[in-house]
Structures are given as C-alpha cells and as structure tokens.
Amino acid sequence: xxxxxxxxxxxxxMLSMAIPAFAQAPTVDTGDTAWVLVSAAxxxxxxxxxxxxxxxxxxxxxxxxxxMQCFFLMxxxxxxxxxxxxxxxxxxxxxxxxxxLAWAGMHGVGLEPYADxxxxxxxxxxxxxxxxxxxITPGLILGAFAERMKFSxxxxxxxxxxxxxxxxxxxxxxxVGGFLRKSGALDFAGGTVVHINAGVAALASAxxxxxxxxxxxxxxxxxxxxxxxxxxxxxxxxxxxxxxxSALGANGLAANAFVTTHVAAAAxxxxxxxxxxxxNAHPTMLGKITGAVGGLVAITPAAGxxxxxxxxxxxxxxxxxxxxxxAFLKPKFGYDDSLDAFGVHGIGGMWGAIATGLWAQKAINPxxxxxxxxxxxxxxxIQIKAVVVTIVYSFVVSFILLKIVDMVLGLRVSERxxxxxxxxxxxxxxxxxxxD
Amino acid sequence: xxxxxxxxxxxxxxxxxxxxxxxxxHLVTVSPVMGRGRQRGISEVYRSHKEAGSLLKKTKLExxxxxxxxxxxxxxxxxxxxxxxxGDGKIFVxxxxxCVRIRTGEQSTAAIG
Numbered sequence: 425x426x427x428x429x430x431x432x433x434x435x436x437x438m439l440s441m442a443i444p445a446f447a448q449a450p451t452v453d454t455g456d457t458a459w460v461l462v463s464a465a466x467x468x469x470x471x472x473x474x475x476x477x478x479x480x481x482x483x484x485x486x487x488x489x490x491x492m493q494c495f496f497l498m499x500x501x502x503x504x505x506x507x508x509x510x511x512x513x514x515x516x517x518x519x520x521x522x523x524x525l526a527w528a529g530m531h532g533v534g535l536e537p538y539a540d541x542x543x544x545x546x547x548x549x550x551x552x553x554x555x556x557x558x559x560i561t562p563g564l565i566l567g568a569f570a571e572r573m574k575f576s577x578x579x580x581x582x583x584x585x586x587x588x589x590x591x592x593x594x595x596x597x598x599x600v601g602g603f604l605r606k607s608g609a610l611d612f613a614g615g616t617v618v619h620i621n622a623g624v625a626a627l628a629s630a631x632x633x634x635x636x637x638x639x640x641x642x643x644x645x646x647x648x649x650x651x652x653x654x655x656x657x658x659x660x661x662x663x664x665x666x667x668x669x670s671a672l673g674a675n676g677l678a679a680n681a682f683v684t685t686h687v688a689a690a691a692x693x694x695x696x697x698x699x700x701x702x703x704n705a706h707p708t709m710l711g712k713i714t715g716a717v718g719g720l721v722a723i724t725p726a727a728g729x730x731x732x733x734x735x736x737x738x739x740x741x742x743x744x745x746x747x748x749x750x751a752f753l754k755p756k757f758g759y760d761d762s763l764d765a766f767g768v769h770g771i772g773g774m775w776g777a778i779a780t781g782l783w784a785q786k787a788i789n790p791x792x793x794x795x796x797x798x799x800x801x802x803x804x805x806i807q808i809k810a811v812v813v814t815i816v817y818s819f820v821v822s823f824i825l826l827k828i829v830d831m832v833l834g835l836r837v838s839e840r841x842x843x844x845x846x847x848x849x850x851x852x853x854x855x856x857x858x859x860d
Numbered sequence: 861x862x863x864x865x866x867x868x869x870x871x872x873x874x875x876x877x878x879x880x881x882x883x884x885x886h887l888v889t890v891s892p893v894m895g896r897g898r899q900r901g902i903s904e905v906y907r908s909h910k911e912a913g914s915l916l917k918k919t920k921l922e923x924x925x926x927x928x929x930x931x932x933x934x935x936x937x938x939x940x941x942x943x944x945x946x947g948d949g950k951i952f953v954x955x956x957x958x959c960v961r962i963r964t965g966e967q968s969t970a971a972i973g
Binding site for chain 2: 640645646700703704706708710711714747750751755764
C-alpha cells in the first residue's frame with residue numbers, strides 16, 4: 425500500500441516536472457473542454473470515413489461488409505470502453521503493464537478534471553475522446569482481412585483484440601506509470617498505440633487468413649474510387665481532432681499539431697503522386713489519397729513535438745517508404761494485405777515513431793524531448809525500442825488470438841461465400857441494385 | 861426481318877440516333893457494354909498493381925427491322941458512328957425469326973415498326 429502511494433507520488437512528481445501546467449489546481453477550462461469535445465466528435469467521424477475509404481476499394485459484393493464492420497466497432501468498442509476498457513488502459517497502474525479495474529463502469533470517472541491526464545477538461549471528456557481512438561484502431565486492421573473474414577469471427581476477434589492488445593499497449597505508452605511512457609518514448613497522438621499496433625495486427629491477420637481467391641492476378645479493381653476519395657478527405661479533416669485534440673487544450677500546442685498534421689499530409693500526398701508519375705507514367709487518384717493518409721499516419725506521433733518544416737520531411741519520407749512497401753515489398757512476399765493496412769498504417773506508423781526521434785524538439789514542446797537532429801541521439805533509440813516492443817507484442821498476441829478464433833469458430837468464409845460476396849452471405853443485403 | 865446489333869463509340873450515340881431518326885427508324889434499344897477489338901484497351905494501375913484485363917467502354921444498339929429497312933439502318937449507323945479511326949465499332953446483321961408486340965399480340969412485320 426505504502427509502496428503504491430510512493431509510486432503514485434513519484435509518478436505525479438515526474439509528470440508535474442514534465443508538464444508545468446499540472447502544477448495548478450484542476451479547474452475546468454471552457455475553451456479547452458470545447459476543443460476536446462469537438463475533437464472527440466471529429467475522431468468519431470474518422471471511423472465512418474475509414475469505412476468509405478476502405479469500402480470504395482473493395483469489390484461491389486463486399487461493400488456493405490466493410491461498412492458494417494466499421495459501424496459495428498463504433499457500437500461494440502464504445503461499450504467495451506466504458507465498461508472496462510478505459511480502466512484497463514488509463515486506470516491506476518499495475519507495475520507499468522496494465523490499468524486496474526478500479527475505474528470499471530466509469531467508477532470515479534466524473535466531471536471533475538483528472539489532473540494526471542488533463543488538468544483543465546472534465547475527466548469524462550478525456551475518457552470519451554480516448555474512446556474514439558479505441559474504436560478506430562481495430563477498424564484499421566480490417567483493411568488486411570477484408571473480403572474474406574466471417575462476420576462472427578470478426579466480432580469475437582475485435583473484442584478480444586481491443587481488450588488484450590489495444591488496452592495494454594495504450595496503457596504502456598500513455599497512462600501514468602506505463603513502462604514505455606516512463607522510458608521516455610514519445611507518441612503524441614497514437615502513432616505507436618494506434619497505427620503500428622493496428623498495422624502489425626493487420627499483417628498477422630493477412631498471414632493467418634491467407635490470400636483471397638484469385639489474388640493477385642484476378643482481383644477486380646476498386647469498385648468505387650470516388651467513395652475512397654470521400655473517405656480519405658473526411659479522414660484528413662477528422663485527423664485535426666486526432667492530432668490537434670491530443671494537445672488536450674485549445675492552445676499553441678494544438679495549433680502546432682494542427683499545422684504539422686496538415687503540412688505532412690500535403691507533402692506526402694504530393695510525393696506519392698510524383699512517384700506514381702515517375703514509375704507508372706501517370707499520377708493516380710488512389711496514389712494521391714494513399715500518400716495523404718500515409719502522411720497523416722506518420723505525423724501522428726510527431727505532431728506536437730516537431731516544427732512545421734520538419735513535418736514536410738516526415739511527409740516526404742513516409743510516401744517514399746510506403747510506396748516501396750506497397751509496390752515492391754507486398755508483391756515480393758506475396759501476402760494479401762487487401763487494402764494495405766500494414767503497408768500504410770504499419771510501415772507509416774513505424775516511420776512516424778522513428779521520425780519523432782529524429783526531429784522532436786523541446787523548443788516546440790517543453791514536455792517532449794530533443795531528437796537526433798537537435799542534439800539528443802538517445803531519443804531515437806528510445807523510440808526504436810518502443811516500436812520494437814509494440815511490433816513484437818502486437819504481432820505475437822494478434823497471431824495467437826487469430827489462431828484461437830480460427831480453431832473455435834473458423835476465420836474464413838467458405839469458398840462459395842467468398843465468391844458470392846460477404847454482403848449477401850454474411851448480411852443478406854446488397855449495397856447496390858442492378859435493376860431498379 | 862433482321863436483327864441489327866451495332867457496337868459503337870459511346871460519344872457517337874447521339875449522332876447515330878439522329879441519323880436513324882432521319883431514316884425513319886425510331887425503335888432502338890441501347891446499353892453500355894465493355895469490350896475490345898483491334899484497338900485494344902487501356903490497362904489500369906492501382907497502387908502500382910497493373911490490372912490484367914483491359915477493356916474499353918462501348919455502346920451497344922439493338923434494332924429489329926423489316927428487310928426493306930436493313931440498308932437504311934446500316935447506312936445510318938455508319939454515317940453517325942464513323943470517324944475513320946480504329947475503334948469505330950462493328951455492325952452485325954442477324955436473321956430474326958419472330959417478333960411479337962406484347963400490348964396487342966401482333967406478330968412479325970406488323971409488330972416490328
């Protein structure tokens with residue numbers, strides 16, 4: 425008991441040293457609260473946006489299955505979060521590994537600020553803001569197993585993954601006492617927690633489920649690119665809540681994160697189009713939006729730690745790296761990451777975490793650290809360690825979870841159902857009618 | 861009676877319909893189709909993955925006519941659809957065994973026009 429108290433005290437002390445704002449008594453600030461609540465809504469919008477981004481890329485016969493999986497997560501993970509997920513993630517720390525169940529069922533999560541996380545907004549506002557991250561993260565994974573996973577198995581896997589993979593990793597990186605946070609790893613808005621975590625789980629699922637029938641030669645092209653463009657556009661807008669909101673206040677840091685987010689996406693979108701132009705003779709719409717989303721992924725861990733000009737390098741870097749991952753790595757190894765969830769979110773997230781170690785500076789955010797290019801190579805190694813830990817944990821546990829669900833329920837639909845399409849076989853609906 | 865099937869460039873449809881109209885051929889069924897001929901298609905690229913299939917969008921016309929209108933119909937289609945470039949399309953003329961107007965039950969040549 426005494427040890428715990430000392431630990432909490434120490435944790436509090438470290439935090440108050442890191443972020444001076446925490447020194448004052450917690451009172452709700454209306455501007456901060458307004459921004460966090462609006463940001464929460466923006467991040468929620470990213471899940472249906474992702475649904476259309478992914479949905480446009482699948483074949484007609486699987487459109488609803490993608491929309492349904494995304495929308496289902498909005499309901500399922502929200503309930504998981506308020507019942508026990510939030511407590512596992514942010515609740516009182518148990519040895520750096522996981523939160524206790526002390527906050528289960530919103531016990532003690534009230535309208536007063538909880539100074540360790542957000543001294544100026546109601547604890548519940550912080551909780552619901554984080555909820556939206558927990559919702560979209562398993563959504564990202566489905567890009568890898570789209571068009572072939574049984575819906576019931578998807579539900580079971582997503583629920584277990586949220587509790588066993590997302591919640592612990594979230595705790596390690598963001599919670600007071602989390603061991604990666606204590607090690608000094610920087611993740612402003614979820615590059616590690618959300619994107620590497622989901623991207624690596626996506627690779628595991630592509631490997632466990634195997635390729636779609638006919639991959640790669642006989643898979644039809646995206647059925648509706650305009651939907652994908654609409655989804656990507658809404659993702660871009662929502663990302664201002666994702667990254668800008670992670671400042672947890674309406675302040676200069678939020679403005680920095682907002683601007684770097686926008687600039688990195690622009691640089692990455694432009695770079696991908698240029699690469700397409702050079703290597704495929706034409707700039708493509710799909711390449712353009714893939715690059716922009718890659719830029720948003722890469723800037724996520726860095727948004728509140730890097731300067732605007734350095735954000736351009738992060739954006740250019742992510743498109744170069746992800747372009748080669750998608751165009752050369754995937755065909756070489758032959759895994760069917762259907763919509764490039766690993767290629768964009770996994771690889772892009774890794775680059776973002778490493779780039780944070782390169783370009784972070786205390787001049788931007790005193791609570792952060794200086795990176796490699798600002799005289800502190802140590803941060804780079806801390807970042808790499810956090811990346812490796814997340815890759816290993818997410819891959820191994822996701823792989824085992826998928827194998828277990830496969831043994832108990834079966835992960836894949838039958839060959840016949842795959843041919844007919846998931847909309848009709850899993851949901852008894854069609855996205856489009858052929859005749860009025 | 862003949863059944864004329866023509867595959868033309870989609871952007872020539874209006875001119876073909878106008879020419880048919882002038883030849884007093886009013887009944888026609890039109891549908892969008894995909895296909896390829898000597899012109900070949902244009903292959904698509906998605907995230908650097910080249911699609912194997914390469915088809916072009918075309919428009920298909922189907923017209924049932926009495927024998928006296930066959931030449932007029934074919935001429936009208938050619939006049940409207942011809943650009944002189946590869947890819948202008950083709951016209952197929954088939955024998956037509958029977959034709960029934962659903963509303964009146966009329967058959968053969970009486971039902972066609």
